[in-house]
Amino acid sequence: MTDAAAIALEHEPVPAEQVVAGGPTTGLHVLDSTDGRIVGVWEMTPGAMRDIEADEVFIVLSGAATxxxxxxxADPIVLAPGSVVRLEAGMRTLWTVRQTLRKLYVTP
Structure with a gap:
């Protein structure tokens, strides 16, 4: 068993070319990578960043973001604990985190 909400993550600054506001950092921990699928925990501190997405489904464990x-x-989505989201590879997104956001994600 793993407590995804309590795993300690090492953070790194978001690359400058992705930062839109603030000084966000991100942390990642892979829980499993079997048969090409990855299950992991990802976290971002407050700030805003641009990203190009991979195929994934995630559930928000804690925090608040748009x-x-x-x-x-597409219409923006507001994330809160319990939000379940499907992203498709190549989507261009802007993440604005108001409270450190932690998610559990699965890539196909």
Whole structure:
């Protein structure tokens, strides 16, 4: 058993070219990588960053954020504990984190 909400993560600064506001950092811990699928925990501290997504499904464990979709254009989503989201490879997003966001994710 793993307590994904309590795993200690080592953080690194978000690369400058992705930062939109603040000084966000991210941390990652892979729980399993079997048959090409990855299950992990990812966390981002407050701030805003641009990203290009991979195929994944995630559930928010803690924190608060908004994800805006720059390509393809879609309505923004507000993330809170319990939010379940499906992202597709190549989506261009803008993550604005208000409270450190932690998610459990699975890539196919």
């Amino acid at each position: 994800v805006e979709f720059q390509h393809p254009i």
